[in-house]
Amino acid sequence: MNLRWRVTAAAFVLFLAAGAAQYGLATWLGSATTFSRDAVTALSFGVEALGFLVAGFLLSFLGRGYRPLANAIASLAFGIVTFFVLRQLKPPSFSYDRFFASTGELLVWSLCAALGSWLLAMWGASLGMLIGAAGHLDGRFQYEWGIARTHLRLNRRTATVILLFVLIPPGVILLLAQIAADFDKMRRAGGHLTVRLALMLGAIVVVGLALAGRALLARSALARLQPGQRRKRPATVVMTGISIAGVAVGVWALTVVLSVMSGFEADLKHKILGTNSHALLLKFSNDFSEWKTVLPKVEAVPGVAGVSPFILNEVILSHGQTVTGAELKGIDPATAGAVSELPRQVIAGELGWITSPQSIPSSVVEPHGDAAKQLEGPEYEQYLQDTLKRRQEHPEEKGKMDPEAVKNLPGVCIGKEMSHQLRAWVGDIVNVLTPLGEMTPTGPVPRSRPFRVACILYSGMYEYDSKFVYIGIPEAQRFFKMGDNIVGLELKFNDVDAARALGRRVVTMLGGFPYRTKDWAELNRNLFSALKLEKLAMAIILTFIVLVACFNILSTLIMLVLEKTKEISILKSMGARDASVMKIFVVEGLTIGAIGTGMGLLMGLATCSFIEKFGLQLDPDVYYISNLPVNVDGAQFAMVAAISLCLSYLATLYPATKASRLSPVDGLREE
Amino acid sequence: MPALIEARAVHKSYWLGEKEIHVLRGASFALNAGEMASLVGPSGVGKSTFLHVIGTLDPPTRGEVLFDGLDAFCMGEEQLAQFRNTSIGFVFQFHYLLPEFTALQNAAMPGLIHRMTREKAEAQAREMLEIVGLSHRLDHKPGELSGGEQQRVALARALVLGPRLLLADEPTGNLDEATGEGIHQLLVELNQRLGIAAIVVTHNPRLAERMPRRLRLTDGLVVEAQ
Numbered sequence: 001m002n003l004r005w006r007v008t009a010a011a012f013v014l015f016l017a018a019g020a021a022q023y024g025l026a027t028w029l030g031s032a033t034t035f036s037r038d039a040v041t042a043l044s045f046g047v048e049a050l051g052f053l054v055a056g057f058l059l060s061f062l063g064r065g066y067r068p069l070a071n072a073i074a075s076l077a078f079g080i081v082t083f084f085v086l087r088q089l090k091p092p093s094f095s096y097d098r099f100f101a102s103t104g105e106l107l108v109w110s111l112c113a114a115l116g117s118w119l120l121a122m123w124g125a126s127l128g129m130l131i132g133a134a135g136h137l138d139g140r141f142q143y144e145w146g147i148a149r150t151h152l153r154l155n156r157r158t159a160t161v162i163l164l165f166v167l168i169p170p171g172v173i174l175l176l177a178q179i180a181a182d183f184d185k186m187r188r189a190g191g192h193l194t195v196r197l198a199l200m201l202g203a204i205v206v207v208g209l210a211l212a213g214r215a216l217l218a219r220s221a222l223a224r225l226q227p228g229q230r231r232k233r234p235a236t237v238v239m240t241g242i243s244i245a246g247v248a249v250g251v252w253a254l255t256v257v258l259s260v261m262s263g264f265e266a267d268l269k270h271k272i273l274g275t276n277s278h279a280l281l282l283k284f285s286n287d288f289s290e291w292k293t294v295l296p297k298v299e300a301v302p303g304v305a306g307v308s309p310f311i312l313n314e315v316i317l318s319h320g321q322t323v324t325g326a327e328l329k330g331i332d333p334a335t336a337g338a339v340s341e342l343p344r345q346v347i348a349g350e351l352g353w354i355t356s357p358q359s360i361p362s363s364v365v366e367p368h369g370d371a372a373k374q375l376e377g378p379e380y381e382q383y384l385q386d387t388l389k390r391r392q393e394h395p396e397e398k399g400k401m402d403p404e405a406v407k408n409l410p411g412v413c414i415g416k417e418m419s420h421q422l423r424a425w426v427g428d429i430v431n432v433l434t435p436l437g438e439m440t441p442t443g444p445v446p447r448s449r450p451f452r453v454a455c456i457l458y459s460g461m462y463e464y465d466s467k468f469v470y471i472g473i474p475e476a477q478r479f480f481k482m483g484d485n486i487v488g489l490e491l492k493f494n495d496v497d498a499a500r501a502l503g504r505r506v507v508t509m510l511g512g513f514p515y516r517t518k519d520w521a522e523l524n525r526n527l528f529s530a531l532k533l534e535k536l537a538m539a540i541i542l543t544f545i546v547l548v549a550c551f552n553i554l555s556t557l558i559m560l561v562l563e564k565t566k567e568i569s570i571l572k573s574m575g576a577r578d579a580s581v582m583k584i585f586v587v588e589g590l591t592i593g594a595i596g597t598g599m600g601l602l603m604g605l606a607t608c609s610f611i612e613k614f615g616l617q618l619d620p621d622v623y624y625i626s627n628l629p630v631n632v633d634g635a636q637f638a639m640v641a642a643i644s645l646c647l648s649y650l651a652t653l654y655p656a657t658k659a660s661r662l663s664p665v666d667g668l669r670e671e
Numbered sequence: 672m673p674a675l676i677e678a679r680a681v682h683k684s685y686w687l688g689e690k691e692i693h694v695l696r697g698a699s700f701a702l703n704a705g706e707m708a709s710l711v712g713p714s715g716v717g718k719s720t721f722l723h724v725i726g727t728l729d730p731p732t733r734g735e736v737l738f739d740g741l742d743a744f745c746m747g748e749e750q751l752a753q754f755r756n757t758s759i760g761f762v763f764q765f766h767y768l769l770p771e772f773t774a775l776q777n778a779a780m781p782g783l784i785h786r787m788t789r790e791k792a793e794a795q796a797r798e799m800l801e802i803v804g805l806s807h808r809l810d811h812k813p814g815e816l817s818g819g820e821q822q823r824v825a826l827a828r829a830l831v832l833g834p835r836l837l838l839a840d841e842p843t844g845n846l847d848e849a850t851g852e853g854i855h856q857l858l859v860e861l862n863q864r865l866g867i868a869a870i871v872v873t874h875n876p877r878l879a880e881r882m883p884r885r886l887r888l889t890d891g892l893v894v895e896a897q
């Protein structure tokens with residue numbers, strides 16, 4: 001058996017092992033841990049990719065080279081095996097039309113497996129080649145780095161210049177952010193120039209003038225030089241600069257956009273979890289009257305932080321001439337705070353008044369609380385002014401009802417948007433109408449009851465603020481004629497992200513069927529999966545910028561290889577190994593990539609802090625958010641850096657391999 | 672005992688489009704350890720090509736090159752590199768120094784390639800530069816050295832790891848009479864002091880005459896010149 005077939009066979013076995021590891025890990029993680037499905041997928045495929053990489057690395061030693069053909073044959077065989085295994089396993093389809101994946105889909109997956117294994121194996125092989133797979137291992141690269149440095153013209157002076165370039169733009173952005181924030185504060189404080197702001201502005205003027213003067217001096221000194229004395233800059237140095245800038249711009253865009261999208265996601269999550277609990281405990285039946293015995297059991301489950309009962313039904317609300325549909329939620333105001341942020345969303349009145357309506361004052365109630373402080377702007381002020389005025393002028397239906405009866409009407413809490421729509425404020429009487437009325441000889445008649453507005457809530461989510469109304473549990477039970485029944489229990493956990501697994505734990509503790517839980521991610525699946533898809537699409541599109549920048553690195557390195565053929569020949573005639581020559585160019589490309597990445601990350605960080613401090617305005621009616629949110633996530637930044645460095649590394653492979661294969665005499669002929 | 676280096680019926684031809692240019696047509700010769708020879712021949716006859724082939728930089732089209740009786744081109748890439756690094760010293764026709772590095776760094780480069788520490792490589796390079804008489808120009812870059820000085824740096828670089836064979840391609844080519852004489856003198860001295868075998872290509876018949884052994888390349892063959 002010759003070497004090629006040995007390599008092919010070994011590659012095939014290693015690829016199979018990696019594929020099996022993926023399957024095994026996915027199955028095991030899915031059953032034995034509380035990881036989310038995305039995490040399981042990412043982890044298992046990550047392990048598989050690593051397996052391919054290591055396989056390629058090992059094979060480069062066995063085959064003493066890249067062995068693209070042998071690997072390709074093995075990958076093809078692996079793809080075919082994958083296809084048949086997948087057909088046996090019947091994985092679920094990505095499409096909504098069918099349950100199991102179709103043959104076409106399986107074919108695409110197998111092709112991906114084959115291609116992925118080949119590319120990753122080649123990647124691994126390149127690492128093997130780099131440390132000298134053709135002979136004994138040698139991971140050192142001191143003199144290679146020295147030579148790479150001369151190619152990049154990296155000495156103390158240029159390093160200082162680069163450092164300035166890396167630090168100055170983010171510094172300027174940060175400074176601008178600080179100034180903007182201070183300026184804002186100053187404007188609000190009534191137009192007094194703060195000392196800090198004055199100092200910063202002064203510093204900027206001084207530094208700017210100094211830099212401008214310095215540049216002018218340098219220019220005039222350059223002009224006085226003879227043409228021959230001017231330093232000639234080879235094209236490759238300019239190209240190196242452009243490559244660095246390209247990578248920096250790509251990384252910058254990627255980090256900023258991803259941070260903003262994470263900000264949106266975090267904000268959405270925050271708002272959803274402000275109004276909703278982490279999970280709902282429901283029953284596969286209409287009878288949940290034993291909830292009073294279930295509640296303490298659930299509370300005792302480790303990981304559960306709060307439990308509260310709820311009732312949910314659709315109703316119609318009317319006030320005067322205005323009518324709107326709503327979701328009526330019966331809650332227990334005493335425990336609602338343990339599962340959601342409702343008590344902290346109150347902008348006027350009290351949540352507790354829904355069960356003690358006698359406390360609702362008949363005078364005008366002014367807004368208060370932290371949630372009210374978030375609301376700002378002319379629109380809100382106008383609304384408040386109008387509402388309070390109206391409330392003052394028309395103290396609720398005076399004379400129509402007996403004031404004592406009004407006092408005894410049950411309380412209801414409505415959202416800010418609904419209050420706006422219905423023109424109802426705390427103390428106003430609204431009618432709640434349910435279509436599930438009594439049966440009469442003439443057919444079903446809707447049932448309606450008057451409620452008094454006990455509080456106004458502001459969650460920041462337009463949907464919630466315009467749709468949800470809250471009343472007390474006993475009132476809801478009476479209204480819907482449910483007896484002592486409820487719809488379910490709201491749960492809050494210590495760890496939001498383990499909601500699904502903890503929900504399963506609760507159900508298990510209760511003995512399983514007929515109980516079931518639905519966690520917040522499941523309840524808002526559409527929203528979050530849309531957001532995730534958007535983020536992924538964004539990341540892919542922006543990665544293309546980095547990719548293009550890496551093509552810059554590629555062409556720069558090709559130019560450098562052409563420029564340095566003579567040098568490569570000399571080095572080889574002095575005994576430099578192929579791997580060493582390869583190292584020179586790989587190190588070079590990685591240096592370009594690393595400088596660009598560092599620059600981009602710092603710029604991204606500075607821009608995020610700028611957005612945070614400066615607070616870019618958004619139209620709150622469209623986004624339900626007044627400022628552009630950002631969420632600086634270290635893991636995300638690390639991920640971007642890793643992507644950028646990996647792409648830079650890949651960009652170096654072609655030129656570096658080319659350079660390493662030059663023969664020593666190639667460069668010795670030219671003058 | 673086999674010769675240090677032996678060429679057996681070495682052919683080398685280049686293809687220029689359809690046309691094959693035969694440069695070496697079965698050149699054979701042998702050189703013993705410590706022996707010194709000059710190689711002369713008209714321009715374009717293939718002297719540089721011959722040096723590249725026996726210096727393992729360029730494989731012959733046909734024929735063998737033996738070191739200590741072993742075929743050099745049967746070695747793998749890594750062994751070959753190792754061999755070039757430690758056993759052969761090259762001085763090229765046009766002094767090929769690395770322009771970005773100082774004389775000292777240039778001369779230390781083979782040591783660094785051999786993965787010596789920087790200190791050790793530079794110490795050896797300094798020693799060698801002293802032998803070729805350049806201890807006062809250590810920190811000059813090639814652009815700041817004269818042609819003769821550059822050639823001496825190239826010589827120091829070729830000899831820094833103590834090779835057994837020195838291949839010098841017209842080391843005195845673009846130098847004036849006196850400087851060329853000096854370099855030649857240096858070569859002879861080094862050969863006697865360190866026992867390095869050497870092949871020196873030259874166009875200067877007077878210098879060629881003074882070598883213990885004189886070779887001539889004609890019609891792609893190596894012949895002993897009398």
Ligand SMILES: Nc1ncnc2c1ncn2[C@@H]1O[C@H](COP(=O)(O)OP(=O)(O)OP(=O)(O)O)[C@@H](O)[C@H]1O
Nearest residue numbers: 685686687692694713714715716717718719720721
């Ligand atoms: N890569 C090549 N392709 C085609 N022809 C080549 C190549 N290299 C060398 N030759 C030819 O081979 C012949 C020998 O070249 P070589 O450089 O060995 O001559 P030389 O004897 O060293 O000459 P000089 O004394 O001028 O240095 C020349 O005619 C040259 O044109």
Ligand SMILES: [Mg+2]
Nearest residue numbers: 718719764840
């Ligand atoms: Mg020549």
